[in-house]
Amino acid sequence: MKQLLTVLVLITLNLGNAQAERIKDIAQIYGVRSNQLIGYGLMVGLDGSGDQTTQTPFTTQSLGTMLGNLGINLSPAAIASMQLKNVAAVVVTASLPAFAQPGQNIDVTVSSLGNAKSLRGGTLLMTPLKGADGNIYAMAQGSVLIAGAGAAGGGSSVTINHLSAGRIPAGATVERAVSSAALGQNGGFALELHQTDFTTASRMVQAINRVFGENTAAALDGRLVQVQAPADMNRRVAFIAQLEGITVSPSESSAKVILNPRTGSIVMNQSVTVETCAVAHGNLSVTIASAPQVSQPGALSPGQTVVTDQAQIQIKSEKGELVVLPSSTALGDVVKALNAVGATPQDLLAILQAMKAAGSLRAELEIL
Numbered sequence: 001m002k003q004l005l006t007v008l009v010l011i012t013l014n015l016g017n018a019q020a021e022r023i024k025d026i027a028q029i030y031g032v033r034s035n036q037l038i039g040y041g042l043m044v045g046l047d048g049s050g051d052q053t054t055q056t057p058f059t060t061q062s063l064g065t066m067l068g069n070l071g072i073n074l075s076p077a078a079i080a081s082m083q084l085k086n087v088a089a090v091v092v093t094a095s096l097p098a099f100a101q102p103g104q105n106i107d108v109t110v111s112s113l114g115n116a117k118s119l120r121g122g123t124l125l126m127t128p129l130k131g132a133d134g135n136i137y138a139m140a141q142g143s144v145l146i147a148g149a150g151a152a153g154g155g156s157s158v159t160i161n162h163l164s165a166g167r168i169p170a171g172a173t174v175e176r177a178v179s180s181a182a183l184g185q186n187g188g189f190a191l192e193l194h195q196t197d198f199t200t201a202s203r204m205v206q207a208i209n210r211v212f213g214e215n216t217a218a219a220l221d222g223r224l225v226q227v228q229a230p231a232d233m234n235r236r237v238a239f240i241a242q243l244e245g246i247t248v249s250p251s252e253s254s255a256k257v258i259l260n261p262r263t264g265s266i267v268m269n270q271s272v273t274v275e276t277c278a279v280a281h282g283n284l285s286v287t288i289a290s291a292p293q294v295s296q297p298g299a300l301s302p303g304q305t306v307v308t309d310q311a312q313i314q315i316k317s318e319k320g321e322l323v324v325l326p327s328s329t330a331l332g333d334v335v336k337a338l339n340a341v342g343a344t345p346q347d348l349l350a351i352l353q354a355m356k357a358a359g360s361l362r363a364e365l366e367i368l
Helices: 057-069 077-078 198-212 233-243 331-340 345-358
Strands: 027-029 035-044 087-096 105-112 123-130 136-141 151-152 156-160 163-175 189-195 218-219 223-229 256-261 265-268 277-279 285-294 306-317 323-325 362-366
Touching: 035 057, 057 087, 057 265, 087 123, 087 136, 087 163, 105 123, 123 163, 136 285, 156 331, 198 218, 198 223, 256 285, 256 345, 265 345, 277 345, 345 362
Parallel strands: 256 362
Antiparallel strands: 027 189, 035 087, 035 123, 087 105, 105 163, 123 136, 136 163, 151 156, 189 223, 218 223, 256 265, 277 323, 285 306
């Protein structure tokens, strides 16, 4: 049996005998979410690897504005003539966790905005981080950590990892808290499943009601489950902590095959089945070669030298035997059947789509 030449990734999710999972692993409290922050700032202290300011005028403009705020006033001409090599304009991003309070530190990511060669050894100046509403929620500042190194000289260079982006651990301080009514004003809140599934939602309701009593939980749809909790906040927190530990047996997932034509990766879960079908696959290759031909006229003749292209086209079709794939209900049998075709993962991308069109592949195809 010919094995696949490149990696065929198979994720086996044996959900038929799935073990019970905690509610906190398959759901979250509706409305409890993080918020994205973004800011624009300057990084200084670079070792000659900053922005080429003639190509990134916004770097010198930002530096001039910053110096003006610090009481150093320069003329526009002086700012435009700056030739800086140790300053870089950067974009700072961060994720503000749910229930974050002022004074809490969060990590930030710093990415070069201009043409800086490296941010290694730089220090981020105080940068306000704003949310989607335009308000400032955090202030970032600190030395960036770059997991890489680079050197250049004599027209040659060596680079290890990525040098134009890095992180500042605990590099931002939260200045404003985001109000959230996720836990409900009257004690009620909703649980949101990570994946929409009516069976799992129904089983979650039954499990919660068995522990806390009838009418504690009710399914709103296949994704949201409404839960009634104590009105007192202390008791409500203890209630949620106990609720998150309740175990639920999730339902079997739907059959799905993920195809990535760019990398040739194929991922399928345990629910994929194959009906009996016959498959023949042969590779077709077309080769076109072009060779210049020079026509040289005879001596003392009035003709001219002419150069023409002579093309040679070859079409080659490899033999593809007709292989019968038996009906398979187990993932292992499906893999053996596909391996029997003797095709590479790139060929299997076309075969699986053809099997789906013929109605022999019992799974949903998703192309990344």
